[in-house]
Amino acid sequence: MKAIVTGSNGFIGYNLCLALKRRHSEAVGVDDLSSGSPDNVVDGFQYVRAKVQDRLRMMELLREFRPDVVFHLAAIPRVSYSVENPYETAEANVMGTVSILDGIVAAELADSTRFVFSSSSSVYGGAEELPTPESHPCSPKSPYALEKWQSEQWCQVFAKLYDADTVCLRYFNVFGPHALFGGPYSTVLAAWLYHLYVDADYQPFLEGDGTQTRDFCFVDNVVQANISAATRKQRWHGEEINVAQGRSYSLLECRQMLERLAGRELPLARKPPRVGDVKHTLADISLAKEMLGYEPEIDFERQLSVMAEWYRTSYPAKQ
């Protein structure tokens, strides 16, 4: 497979590139390094430092490389940042998507280049129905969520108007190796592991009573869903598909598991519940199973141990 991976130097993009390398695929990474690391590169892959909304640059790259698939992960994925900077995030997160879709059509690659879009469960805006199916109404509560939702609609319009081959994967909270504490999507898991393995001076905390539950999705499962979406022998028409584990754990359960792994207590300062926080998330992943042949690995304790080991041995030193 010949792939372009946007957001190649970020958390999920880097994990995807490592998996593509294991499959002997050829790839070009595109990243502006606004939050990604220059160290997250795979031997033998080519890297282009560019903004995805730079339409001419993207078109040129598409014309030259003629990929079988574009995995579009580049985004400014901070919800709070998008609230303060709606113009900047809309430009990167919506026009970045349109720029590549437009480039695929302009380079006359709509027949041969598939577009796999990284969307987000934030489009649901705090779903009441659990597990949440893709048919649940979307109600974006932030510019970021709206930008993801709009990008999905661009994927659908390009499929209808120009016969582009597009599919949208809605990730739930992703965790795993290379997820940095303090990164755009930093989860409690990253914060707690950071305290346990990297910097004991960092004071971890718990917001609320810890009974809130999350469908945490291991990054290998997200990678698997992307590769399946890219390689299925069918054309896509902008379908939205949840990508999660389909299981949820309370933060108190997560704490217990991490304490077991570390063999010591995880002292947590208590804070009031976060305003507007969703109490529970849980995805219905039956569509992913049906349409992607998705079979997530669901041994949460093992996945936590893999992430913990990465924090213990490989967490990047402070610059």
Ligand SMILES: NC(=O)c1ccc[n+]([C@@H]2O[C@H](COP(=O)([O-])OP(=O)(O)OC[C@H]3O[C@@H](n4cnc5c(N)ncnc54)[C@H](O)[C@@H]3O)[C@@H](O)[C@H]2O)c1
């Ligand atoms: N991590 C999660 O839990 C999660 C959940 C739902 C959706 N997503 C989506 O998955 C994708 C990857 O997320 P991640 O967690 O790896 O984030 P990340 O911040 O680690 O990676 C994003 C990468 O995109 C790059 N980038 C940002 N703006 C760019 C631009 N305009 N042009 C080129 N490169 C740009 C950054 O430098 C970074 O390397 C994002 O689209 C995100 O919205 C992530």
